[in-house]
Amino acid sequence: MLDMVSYSDWILHALLWLPLAGLAHVLWAPAEHAKTVAFRWSLLVFVLSIGLWWAYDPAVGHGGFQLESTHPWIAAWGASYSLGLDGISLFMVMLTTFITPLAILGSFNYIKKKQKAFYALMLLLETGVVGVFLATDLLLFYVFFELTLVPMYFIIGVWGGERRIYAAIKFFLFTAVGSLLMLVAILYLHQRAETLLEVATFSYADLLTLQLTLKEQLWLFGAFALAFSIKVPIFPFHTWLPDAHVEAPTPGSVVLAAILLKMGTYGFLRFLLPLFPAAAQHPTVVAIMLTLGVIGIIYAALVAAVQPDAKKLVAYTSVAHMGFVVIGIFALTTNGLQGGLFVMISHGISTGALFLLVGMLYERRHTRLIKDFGGLGRVAPMLATAFVITALASIGLPGTSGFIGEFLVLLGTFETYPLAAICATTGVIFAAYYMLPMVQRIFFNELDKEENVVVEDLSRREIVILAPLIALMIVIGVYPAPFLERMEPSVQALLERVERSPNSVLRLGVDELGLGVSAAPVIAPDESTGLPNVGEMGDVPPRNLMAVR
């Protein structure tokens, strides 16, 4: 009996619902224990999630979902509670479970009022985000996608800075407007499925089989893209982000930058490209997305460079980084897509760390204005060292995580759109142009302000927070192969699906590319899942890494 309940059977559900159990515990526990309780639950979730690294096997399943499970949810609508994990969501889930405890730990000194509510919301947020990344049912996805809005709205609105109400409402309105259109699109898909497939379904795998006309695809693409573009955010939908970041408390900013933004680009990868492949390849669409991506990279870097507020500066750098992800995705090459996914991971780590560091500066000096600092390297050498390493990872110095992603994105984009890639490459110059002056004005130069002389160096708790982040930046930069190997099959499958479609917009009948549930066991045929091996599966070579090399 016991051996039937293996790790891969329960882990996804556990990761999704354990934060809610933690939430209940936080509400039940005395207020002064709220933070430690929340931290322990989030840590538990992280520890449990580590097993995913091995539970997800890139060598089998042709890059499709693994550890799947489906249960009826709203039977009348055909909505189901179905979860699954592939080489794309694996990293997003692990990033979430990794960042959340660190963000909670980073808020210990920052959050003074209504601690219970705060930590409860943080855990609710974790459930929402994990749900977004695991859902393989569009309605379920949408519910989680919207669910993340609520805790973030309150985290900014209640624990934020002076203009928190304005920022919170701006955040809410921007993102809600976008996602409502997406809901319409989802409902439209649902309705088309009823007509074409004669079944009421929100299932991702089912909807992938829909035969949509190019016109339909373009409209639906537009609706989804707007929602995700605001979330990412892509220029010119980015102005909510700096305000939200500046007002949000440190842990809010960390989660927002490291995880919530990824929901947008994840949406591109998971839904936009596979569901509407013809639209995603439409020359006009590609031109628009690439242009916006490149503008984002350069424009955000320029604006970042003149920000007087360190936190706002970091916020703008997020826009620039996400611009890389966008061009990597729409270049539609293996290198571009893998690079885009890699930038998502590395941005989560390095920008998360930057927000934590800026928060640490704020806790010491109660200001975030760059001009109020200067010469901190002399009194806080550890803080300075951590900041410099993180800043270098953020601007993509080789040997750090930032480089791998940016390089692959640029290389991949160059393969299909050389001009866009060259324009985007100027981003490496602008990155130095915004980051180094900030580092200099905070940590170098003369220690000429009395308030700065007494600034303390990192405490033990802060070292515990930063050490894993910094270690990861370097480890991933030096040995990224295990990451790339795990994401490759899913990215390849995605790419093949998109590439096969343009001349066959009307023949996307079978899930021949193994993106959905019907991913047949190509590599190990005897390990039958009982699903039929459909159509042309045979002529797709096994996505074995050794073979690719």
Place this chain on the structure above:
Amino acid sequence: MFFALQATTEGAHEWSPVLPGLVILLPLLGFVINGALALTHARRSADAVRAGGELDLAAGDRPLTHTLPTWIGPGVIGLAFLITVVNLVGMAGADLHEPIIRTYWTWIVTGSLTVDAAIQLDQLSMVMMLVVTGVGFLIHVFSVGYMKDDPGYPRYFAYLNLFIFFMLVLVMGAGYLLMFVGWEGVGLCSYLLIGYWFSDREKSDAGKKAFIVNRIGDLGFLVAMFFLFTTFQTLDFVEIFSAAPERIPYGHSVATIITLFFLLGAAGKSAQIPLYIWLPDAMAGPTPVSALIHAATMVTAGVYLVARSSVLFALSPIASATVAGIGVITALFAATIALKQYDIKRVLAYSTISQLGYMFLGVGVGAYTAGVFHLMTHAFFKALLFLGAGAVIHSVHHALHHTDKDWDAQDMRNMGGLRKHMPITWATMWIATLAISGIWPFAGFFSKDEIIWAAGAWAGAANAPYPTLYTVYWVLALVTALLTAFYMTRLMVMTFHGANRTGEKEAKHLRETPAVMWVPLAVLAALSVFGGWINVPAAISESFLGGFGFLPMGENFHHWLEPVMAGAHEIQAQHLGEISHQAPLFGGGELVWALASTGLAAIVVLIAARVVGGQKHVPAVDAAEPRGLGRVLYRKYYVDEAYDAVIVRPVHALSRFSWRFVDDVIIDGTVNMAGNLARAFGWVGSLFQTGQINTYAFIFTIGVLVILGWVAF
């Protein structure tokens, strides 16, 4: 990285290198240890600063802040050098025609790109390793004396070790991407070391400038790699160079584009026009850093890049001509600026830019061996000049410090007559000056002469493209050689000869440097004398200039590098034919011109000594700014000012415009207008509004229902 010792060797070779991974690993280890020491030291020092004072360096903990870094810092580099020498001996006996590749782990692997963490050992990387670890070791040792009173001593060695690590990655990496890791890594160390005294705004500004300008060059490197990858589907040296001659037709634009983008990268790192502007400012770093990074090793990375990519450059006559042109113009341009500088380090900085220009000329005219040869000899004499300048500055600084005189210890107008106080420094620096001036039989003579000759010979090659252009290069290179002799003699005379201008009281405290500093000078001086003898052109070695055949002379270096350059030489032989044995103007063979150039240089040295020695020099405080052309040179042609007006300010203005207008006015203005419009509609809705979340949820539900209704309809 700990797999280092279990590396797999690809390809069967009789000779197996001894622990090549350890050469890279040792400096990294030094960095880790020194870095840890530096952080503990910095934390203690921070406590003292917070308490309102400074950490007393003399009190306690010297074992951790000084003794340990002193042994580990230079120690790891010394060991790396020894391993390199052992491998040199092995390689010399092995008759190696293919590079030896050692693969440690798979670094990047995607659907279409695979990059291994692998090192490549061949004759070229061996030369670079020897220079990096050898000269690097001497400079580490010198630093022990130079930096001994510095409060950041362990941090200094941590950075210096890290630099050597990245430099070795740069020269040993088996592909472009790995080279790029070292390329940016040394840029980082350069940034950290220029701004080593980070509390000084000017110095940290200089570090920042270096990094940003270098990143402009890195853009070129990156784009060149993109082109390479789309052409060859790999970034591996061996694969690219073996495929290139077949894949790219001679003179095809692909080769030109790739190499021109590489040239942009090389111009950034090697401080060539138009990206040279960071190097003079980089003199803000400690002087041994200038010697190591900004003279001997890092700045030559661009030359290494071209030499390493010789096959690609050989395929593009246009790009090669551009490399040579950039090089020779930079050489002349920087040399003219050096004529009118007073800061001793700035003279040397411009001199370095100028000499790097020579190396570019060399590799640009297809004389890859000569370019690398000059890279090596230049590493000897320029490191010596910088270290000598460091010794001088050290001494003058201490003398000025004794009486609290706030004069500039680097300004040659405040020096003069140092010869009698610092005889060893004086003698060794004169050797270096004669070497850089190209006077027989010092090292610079052989390497520089070979480059100039190659430029002239190229002009007369059978199928040479642009013969006139190469004739111009040849003339400019000769003129620059004379300017070099002039400004270097000027430096020596102003610093060491004539009357002392430091001040009467101060002059009593001028001292020769301790042994830990002058021994490295002496070693480098020996190399500056004999270093050139390993490669004497055939035309010269038979004559008296070659020591009548008694000295162990010959084209050894040329033969040594031949396996690496064979691909490029083959392309040249195929498409350009026989090169000329006559100078493009006036006729005459190599021997004649070698004689003429050394003779002319010697005359210029004598003239300069008389002219500069005859001038009346006054301390910097009493000096007036030069007039006319002199002022233009003194002000460095106002290039910094021009860049500021044309690039820096407009970019800044654009940034502010983007923020204040595009973001705040256009985008947010639109959003707010929509918001206000919505508010007007909302006034109706506000009848239902309670300001509660459940109201929003209610409205939300209504919206959904409306949409559902629409869809159903």
